[in-house]
Amino acid sequence: MNKVILMGRLVRDPEVRYSQSDNAMAIARYTIAVDRRRSRNDSGENTADFITCVAFGKQGEFVEKYCHKGTKLLVTGRIQTGSYTNKEGQKVYTTEVVVEELEFAESKQSASSDGGYQNNSGNRPAPVSSAGDGFMNIPDGIDEELPFN
Secondary structure, eight states: OOOEEEEEEESSOOEEEEOSSSSOOEEEEEEEEEEOOOOTTOOSOOOEEEEEEEEEHHHHHHHHHHOOTTOEEEEEEEEEEEEEEOTTSOEEEEEEEEEEEEEESSOHHHHHHTTOOOOOOTTSOOOOOBOSSSOBOOOTTOGGGSSOO
């Protein structure tokens, strides 16, 4: 069984490209910083692993639209290894997580209150006010834009 579950923050904005086929598919690559568990003998200094993830299709489009540097994500997927020969003729080995499921690991409100990165430039959705019951209000007429049905 090849299954990975990670929780971490995006190190930088995702890099999204589209395939060159008739049905162009989004391919989003991003790196998340995942904190390591501390051992009892640890000096107290935090350490993290920086893990490359790749999301295809609708998940790639979702990442492009809603995720940015500092977003805390919960990623489920599988590890995929590969290799290629670079321009200098050296063989390069790769390891990445192919994303199967993706969820936000914190609310937008808690991300901004604890110092998480928040930037509303470009094509990211505008902030939506809370209804007071822990759920956010969704404006009318955006049913087609939601990443789920």
